Amino acid sequence: MSSTDESAQCSDPSLASFLSSQRSAYLSALSSGTADEWIIATGNEAGDLDSLASAIAYAYYSSKLAPHPAPTVPLAHMARADLALRAENLHALARAGLDPAAPPLLFTDDLPEPLPTHMFALVDHNRLHPRFDRPGARVVAIVDHHADEGHHTDADPRIVQVPVGSCASLVAQLLAAHAESVPPALATLLLSAIAVDTNGLAPRGKTTPADTAAASFLLPRSTLAPSAAFAPDAPHTHPALQALSAALAAHKAGVAHLGTRDLLRRDYKEYTLAARGAPVRAGLASVPLGLRAWLARDGPAFARGAEAWMAERGLAVLGVLTSWRDAEKPGKSGRGKHRREQAWVVRCDAEGGKLAKRLFRGLEESEELRLKAEAWEEVGLREGFGEGYEARVYKQKNTDATRKVTAPLMQKIIESPKKDASL
Numbered sequence: 538m539s540s541t542d543e544s545a546q547c548s549d550p551s552l553a554s555f556l557s558s559q560r561s562a563y564l565s566a567l568s569s570g571t572a573d574e575w576i577i578a579t580g581n582e583a584g585d586l587d588s589l590a591s592a593i594a595y596a597y598y599s600s601k602l603a604p605h606p607a608p609t610v611p612l613a614h615m616a617r618a619d620l621a622l623r624a625e626n627l628h629a630l631a632r633a634g635l636d637p638a639a640p641p642l643l644f645t646d647d648l649p650e651p652l653p654t655h656m657f658a659l660v661d662h663n664r665l666h667p668r669f670d671r672p673g674a675r676v677v678a679i680v681d682h683h684a685d686e687g688h689h690t691d692a693d694p695r696i697v698q699v700p701v702g703s704c705a706s707l708v709a710q711l712l713a714a715h716a717e718s719v720p721p722a723l724a725t726l727l728l729s730a731i732a733v734d735t736n737g738l739a740p741r742g743k744t745t746p747a748d749t750a751a752a753s754f755l756l757p758r759s760t761l762a763p764s765a766a767f768a769p770d771a772p773h774t775h776p777a778l779q780a781l782s783a784a785l786a787a788h789k790a791g792v793a794h795l796g797t798r799d800l801l802r803r804d805y806k807e808y809t810l811a812a813r814g815a816p817v818r819a820g821l822a823s824v825p826l827g828l829r830a831w832l833a834r835d836g837p838a839f840a841r842g843a844e845a846w847m848a849e850r851g852l853a854v855l856g857v858l859t860s861w862r863d864a865e866k867p868g869k870s871g872r873g874k875h876r877r878e879q880a881w882v883v884r885c886d887a888e889g890g891k892l893a894k895r896l897f898r899g900l901e902e903s904e905e906l907r908l909k910a911e912a913w914e915e916v917g918l919r920e921g922f923g924e925g926y927e928a929r930v931y932k933q934k935n936t937d938a939t940r941k942v943t944a945p946l947m948q949k950i951i952e953s954p955k956k957d958a959s960l
Contacts, residue, residue: 552722553634555597556611557641563610564647572653576609576677577643577669580704581662583804583823584615586626586785587704590730591660593642594708594723595680599658602715609658610643614666617644622795622803624788629729632760632781633722661704663697664688667809680707684945702743703734706751713754724759728752728778729785737782738773742937752778790825790861797835797842800824801857807850808944810951812892817951819854820847823940827861828878828930832917840922843882853892855882856947858933858940877933878916879908879943885925892951893927899950900931905942907934 566572578596580588592611599609613620620626620640627637635641645668657669658678664686665676676689682701689695696707705727712719731752735744738752752772757763761777772778792800804823809816824831832839847855857880862873881900883893901908908931913921922928 552593552597552720552726553641555600555720556593556635559596559600559608559610560641560643562608563643566608567649567653570653573655574608575654576607576656576658577612577654578609578658578660578678579612579614579666579669580660581806582614582666583806584613584619584623584626585661585804586623586629586733587730588661589613589626590629590726591680591704591708594705594712594727595658595660595678597720597723598708598711598715599678602712602718612648613640613642613644615644616646619802620644622799624791625733625785628785628788629726629733632729633726634760635722659689659692660708680704680711682707683941698747700743701745702748703731703751705730705734706745706748709751709755710747716754716758719755719758721758721760721763724755725761728755728759728761729781731755732778732782733785733789737779737786740771740773743939744773792824792826793834797831797838798846800826800831801843801846801855806940806944807852808948810948812951813954817853817892818851819856819947819951820850820852821856821858821940821944821947823858823860825860827859827863827876828857828880828916830861831859837920840918840920840928844923844926847882847884853884854896854947854951856880856943857882858943860936860939875936877936877938878931879906879933880928880930882922882926882928885927890927895953896947896950897927897929899953900946903946905935905946906938908932909934 563575566575576599578592578599580592596609596611600606630637630640655673656675656677657665659676660680662683663679663681665674676692678694679689679692680696682698682704684699685697698707701707709727731748732738735748736742738744738748749770749772753769756767756772756775756778761781767775795803801822806821808819810819843855859878861876863876864873866874883896911930911932913930916930
């Protein structure tokens with residue numbers, strides 16, 4: 538079945554028309570000077586499916602189902618052109634009856650500067666992005682599954698639950714009290730996000746009881762196969778959900794057409810940290826491709842591309858977190874064995890070169906990550922990084938540790954107080 542056929546088959550006008558009307562009404566409010574009456578619901582800057590689906594679903598809840606409904610518009614936290622970097626997002630939008638070529642969504646390049654809207658609902662993160670954090674900005678709601686950074690404590694609701702595989706599962710909990718009002722397309726979109734983030738609701742790995750309960754609630758209300766029976770405690774056994782999960786996984790892994798710069802920015806988060814009084818900007822890129830395959834294809838363009846991205850973003854630290862399936866070694870699931878790597882690049886001028894030493898030592902001592910150092914030549918880098926950079930590459934033996942583990946660890950290492958006079 539083609540993507541167009543799927544979109545037609547799964548079309549749910551209530552969701553499409555809701556998104557179109559919210560976007561149009563918000564843009565009209567911008568023109569008339571009344572945009573500050575609106576709430577912007579937005580996910581994190583990585584722009585993954587979980588953030589996108591959760592923002593859409595929370596905007597629907599806030600506008601229509603909340604105890605005190607308020608005009609809320611979902612924002613895709615990316616430029617419109619960047620939507621094409623994530624094939625799984627396009628597939629999920631099509632399955633939810635939305636035109637993936639021109640979804641009726643608000644993107645960051647649709648917004649003026651300075652933005653006259655001051656109220657935000659955060660999903661899939663719990664600290665307002667610096668882009669929006671200015672005098673008068675207020676976070677009115679948070680739904681997230683990352684470590685709580687302790688900000689915006691007066692948000693209502695303020696749901697920060699760890700561990701949960703997908704933020705979409707937590708948004709689904711808000712919808713559960715209004716089961717008959719959930720559009721089938723919205724249920725399908727949330728299911729897609731949960732499937733991507735939990736490897737198809739696999740019992741092992743990142744799936745938690747909250748994810749299973751959310752999928753069991755959403756599945757009979759979705760467009761997949763609502764009349765088919767399934768075990769509520771095992772939604773992953775539903776054939777239609779299995780097929781959706783496989784399709785999304787294939788789309789997510791399909792990055793052969795992306796060059797180094799696009800791979801680095803495709804699933805990227807940035808952090809401004811304080812290293813012993815000095816600001817340090819760090820970026821973490823999650824990439825669904827092994828370094829050997831990447832370097833075999835791009836060669837010297839990998840190092841040059843990483844250096845260029847660091848210069849473009851003003852980074853002192855870049856971490857590249859790879860995740861892929863090794864087709865040559867089948868795992869327990871029958872698919873290729875899951876592998877992870879980490880590559881780190883640090884500018885030598887950061888803290889006079891001491892930052893790299895402290896970061897590498899902290900990472901290598903982590904019992905959560907269980908990193909094993911490799912030589913760059915082992916993964917295929919024949920032409921290394923230029924003068925002024927220090928770089929290391931590791932196998933990550935704990936393949937369950939995602940960026941949600943690495944990011945706070947990186948922050949802790951970089952912001953740790955001085956203990957050793959040699960550092």
